[in-house]
Amino acid sequence: MYSITVDSDNNSYMSYNNAIYTKNGQTLIAGTSNSANSILDTTKTIVAGAFCEMGLSSVTIPNNVVVIEDSAFSYNNIKTLALPSSVQTIEGYAFAGNPITSLSVNSANPNYMSSNNLIYTKNGQTLVIGTKNGANNMLSTTKTIFEGAFSGINLTSVTIPNGVVTIGSWAFGDNQLTSLTLPSSVTTIEESAFYYNRLSSLTIPNGVVTIGSWAFGDNQLTSVTLPSSVTTIEDSAFYNNQLTTLNIPNGIVTIGSWAFADNNLTQVTLPNSITYIHSYAFAYNSIPQGSLTIDRASGTVNIGSGAFYYNGYSGGTTIIPVYLR
Structure with missing residues (x-):
């Protein structure tokens, strides 16, 4: 226009x-x-x-x-x-998806500052706008990476400093990251934080409680290690990856809709703590009868419609029996 x-x-x-x-x-x-x-x-x-x-x-x-x-x-x-x-x-997302190489803030601005072609709140604790050439030079004072900060800029590598607590929605979404090290300080990973990258393996640090919806959806993950601190895996968090096995540690209570759908899972172990498995959580995998284990001594697991839809033998749907005591 x-x-x-x-x-x-x-x-x-x-x-x-x-x-x-x-x-x-x-x-x-x-x-x-x-x-x-x-x-x-x-x-x-x-x-x-x-x-x-x-x-x-x-x-x-x-x-x-x-x-x-x-x-x-x-x-x-x-x-x-x-x-x-x-x-x-x-x-959020005010300048997302731009190939910015040079960022600056007038030094008289009382609210924002720039450092290494990155824009922060004045106290240096929230990274608001990122660049490809600044992604490996974040300030050690950074606690929050704001929503959309590095979204859609063809990022291939990033160094997240220890001290970062919150990774906002779409903070690194729509990039080309192939590897990722999350520091032990991280406790919150929000919606689509690393959506649509090329990650092949992932270790979530102990301390993370909730993994947001689509947080790691549409990557190339073949392995993921989850800590016992996680209680909730939200909708589509690991949708459309290449996971073949999954060991979910005790402590996880809720697995959201489509959370692990469209992977290559052949074996899943669910812990005693699991209470909710929402609709289509494990749909479109290859889990045969007898390869799903729920380690539960008592209580009820609430399983949503289609939670294990289209698993088992190729060309058909396998209904996986779950024995709850």
Whole structure:
């Protein structure tokens, strides 16, 4: 899109340099590929998706901009980004999917700072925007990697420093990572954190309690080691990998829908702690009759519909008997 206009009689919106603003010029609603470097100086908020997927190669964010909402500039071709001192809020995925090589923040900004082509909150504890050339140089003070920080940038390697506690949703999603070492400090792995990469093996550190939905979906995992600290594996967390065997440690209570579906599993051992196996959790594997073990002395395991759908002999569905005492 190259041209946007608003009728001059419109009482709510106006157009300027092929972008749409609220009438007072303070909120940019929709931009175009040829308006990203001529944003009004009165702009305070750039709304969600305003410049998403427009083929931008550059952007100029004027001083006075306070809020950059989610996905405002995501999936473009921006290589250089400079943030002014006025910016107070950068929402998730704001610049996801851009091949940025140079990041900077005005030193007078009281909320954000830059280091090694990465943008952090001023205290250096939350990494907000990442780059391919900064992924192995994170600050040792980092505790949270924000949602979408490194998403969709063709990342092939990353060094996550010890001290990181939370890996946000889509933080490293849609990349080309083949290996990953998670430090012992990590306790939270959110939705799609490493979705759609090329990981072949994985060890989850002890201390992680919940593995978010799609967290490691659509990788190439042939082995995964889970700690006893995990209690919940959410929906599709390991969907569409290449796992052949799975030993789930005692402590895990809930396995979400499609969590291990579409793998190559031939043997699964479930612990005494397991209480919920949701629908299609192990569907589309190769688990034959007699190769599923639930180590449970008492109580009930709640098994959702189709939890083991389409397993067993090729070309058919095997119903796996589960003996619960």
